[in-house]
Amino acid sequence: MRPFVERKVRNGKLIRLNVDEEHSRVQLTGDFFMSPEEGLALVEDALSEGLREPGRARNVLEKTVRVNKLVFLGFRVQDLLEMLQEARR
């Protein structure tokens, strides 16, 4: 597992996943925008679940975004999924 993965999204923002393998937690940081901002904790919960159960990552993330009406600016769910995969290598 890699401790962090960073990506500058083309025509978007810089996003970084910090992976705490011991506690199976993922922290998302960067210069992106998310509305509402409070949605970050939910996205991090979803990413952490996706780290523990890779097969469910897409469903969990997409559901979190849909149910909470989150809007991302500067990155997409797909970027997060690819970065999770990269972190697991």
Next chain:
Amino acid sequence: MKWRLLPFEARPAALNMAIDEAVLESVAVQASPPTIRFYGWSPSAVSIGCFQNIEDEVNLQRCRELGIEVVRRRTGGGAVFHAEAGELTYSLIAPEAIMPRDINLSYADICGRVVDALRILGLASEFKPINDILVEGKKISGSAQTRRGGVLLQHGTLLLHLQEELMFQVLKVSKKKIEDKGLSEPKARVTSLDRHLQVSQEKVLTAMTEAFGKGIDLSVDGLSQTESARAQEIAEQRYRSRDWTFSR
């Protein structure tokens, strides 16, 4: 609808952010009209986006040595060096109902006013989504937006005079960010008004007021007593709080 203009004043970082938030709260309960505010930073400060890791973005040791304040915003986006006398910051705080609903369109609308102000001053610039304004391909202005309680708050900067050495002593810029723009160093990415025009801050403020006031009924006023008192509270509870500043 009447709008209020809060005239330029330079203040410490925590109070600047707290005033924007106190005005947002007041607009949300319709105790204040939609507001445009121009301000500066004294002393110089670094603001970071609410999702950024402070250690990744800021050379905290250098900031301490230089007496530069560090504040975490409520808005997303990147770290910004706000040099005293080197920058003009604006904020626009208005009910969502009278602004474009789509976030990208609202950035285009508000940043378009900064582009208009630069045009009034005689300088061509372009809005580059998501939140930048470029002159000759280099960034002169950046903005960040949040929406809370039915109110849109966007604040942004206009670089008047670039203190490059100082800026890149206090900001850590990710190599990935620079490489993506095809540049070898961060300095190549930014510009300031004084590199293109010789113009006083007063004239810049006049142009910004004209551009932001176009098509609206805008008049100068101050903060209400409630807003001032609430701003002091918010500054203390949030923006001067180590827990908030170092939350990531």
